[in-house]
Amino acid sequence: MSDCCPNPPAGCCDMRGLLSFSILWLLLKKDMYGQELADELGRMRGTKPTPGTLYPALGELESSGQVEWIRKGRKKVYRLTEEGRRGALEACRYFCSAYGDIFREFTEAPKDEIEAQT
Amino acid sequence: MSDCCPNPPAGCCDMRGLLSFSILWLLLKKDMYGQELADELGRMRGTKPTPGTLYPALGELESSGQVEWIRKGRKKVYRLTEEGRRGALEACRYFCSAYGDIFREFTEAPKDEIEAQT
DNA sequence: TTCATTATATTGGATACCCAATAAAAAGAT
DNA sequence: ATCTTTTTATTGGGTATCCAATATAATGAA
Numbered sequence: 001m002s003d004c005c006p007n008p009p010a011g012c013c014d015m016r017g018l019l020s021f022s023i024l025w026l027l028l029k030k031d032m033y034g035q036e037l038a039d040e041l042g043r044m045r046g047t048k049p050t051p052g053t054l055y056p057a058l059g060e061l062e063s064s065g066q067v068e069w070i071r072k073g074r075k076k077v078y079r080l081t082e083e084g085r086r087g088a089l090e091a092c093r094y095f096c097s098a099y100g101d102i103f104r105e106f107t108e109a110p111k112d113e114i115e116a117q118t
Numbered sequence: 119m120s121d122c123c124p125n126p127p128a129g130c131c132d133m134r135g136l137l138s139f140s141i142l143w144l145l146l147k148k149d150m151y152g153q154e155l156a157d158e159l160g161r162m163r164g165t166k167p168t169p170g171t172l173y174p175a176l177g178e179l180e181s182s183g184q185v186e187w188i189r190k191g192r193k194k195v196y197r198l199t200e201e202g203r204r205g206a207l208e209a210c211r212y213f214c215s216a217y218g219d220i221f222r223e224f225t226e227a228p229k230d231e232i233e234a235q236t
Numbered sequence: 237t238t239c240a241t242t243a244t245a246t247t248g249g250a251t252a253c254c255c256a257a258t259a260a261a262a263a264g265a266t
Numbered sequence: 267a268t269c270t271t272t273t274t275a276t277t278g279g280g281t282a283t284c285c286a287a288t289a290t291a292a293t294g295a296a
Contacts, residue, residue: 009212012142012184012205016252016283017135018217024130025220035243045216053284055245060282066130074243074292087130092224094133095217097123098163102143103221106210134253134282152274171254173275178252192262192273 007046019049019057021095024080024088027067033075034058123164137167137175139213142198142206145185151193152176 008015019041026032026040034054042048049057058078061067066084069076080088126133137159144150144158152172160166167175176196179185184202187194198206 006208006212006215008216009205009209012202012209013138013179014252014284015136015139015209015212015216018133019283020131021133022217033243034245044219046212047284049283050285050287051243051245052247052286057283059245061131071292074294076244084130087127090124091127091130091133092220094124094127094164096221096224098126098133099136099140099213099217100221100225101162102210103214103218106214107218132254132282137253153272165254167253168255168257169273169275170256170258170277175253177275189262192264194274 019053020061021091023057023061024066024084024091027078027080028085028088028092031077031079033069033072033077035075037078123162125164137171138179139209141175141179142184142202142209145196145198146203146206146210149195149197151187151190151195153193155196 022041022044023037026037026044032040037058038048038051038054041054058067061084062069065081066087067078068081069078071077140159140162141155144155144162150158155176156166156169156172159172176185179202180187183199184205185196186199187196189195
């Protein structure tokens with residue numbers, strides 16, 4: 001956990017949201033079961049969702065036809081449906097076009113331009 | 119509006135969130151009054167926040183010491199406080215480290231790798 | 237079978253986000 | 267002063283996200 005990502009910002013804004021989108025994005029790359037998704041989300045965001053966060057989200061995605069699952073032993077391996085895959089790709093396009101500037105401008109800015117203001 | 123950005127995805131996930139963060143990011147670049155912020159948010163996200171969305175968010179940021187404002191005629195020009203600036207930069211770092219992969223992998227992927235799956 | 241472990245799931249409570257609709261305030265025009 | 271426009275603000279209602287705590291289900295081991 002948190003080995004590739006700083007903690008979420010404390011006082012400024014809580015940065016909630018994007019959980020369902022993040023799940024769709026992860027499933028775009030690989031089928032995963034719940035705990036595996038939780039671990040990946042923890043690695044990517046710095047905080048691992050609790051069961052009370054993750055499973056309702058998965059339930060929502062399932063009942064809206066975005067994901068389905070098959071049991072593998074005690075695990076439920078989730079994967080995208082056809083529709084879920086389309087939706088995930090559309091969401092990625094939207095995300096990149098809406099927030100891409102932040103990545104570009106923040107990562108491409110000369111280091112001193114950012115660090116000087118910190 | 120919506121002249122640089124597709125509409126938010128319909129069925130897959132609603133992509134709410136990040137409003138306060140987006141406001142902080144915009145104010146990092148330029149002081150702005152409410153309507154100006156609303157227009158910029160509309161351009162970046164494809165949907166312009168309604169007053170009932172924007173002003174409570176600005177009020178929150180103000181009462182938590184992130185932004186302040188001065189009156190200019192009938193407008194209130196918002197700007198970051200010192201603390202707000204620090205928080206905004208921290209939030210940008212977090213955002214990029216948490217979600218940068220999505221942006222990188224989706225934009226750097228060969229076109230056919232993405233379009234073929236659409 | 238009994239126990240411990242792993243994985244999934246639910247409940248209760250909280251906050252941020254979001255809109256439609258309405259209201260209020262400020263400035264300029266007539 | 268009255269009217270219109272612009273800008274800011276509030277109210278009511280809804281969903282997604284989030285956690286702590288608790289519960290259920292499946293597996294494997296002793």
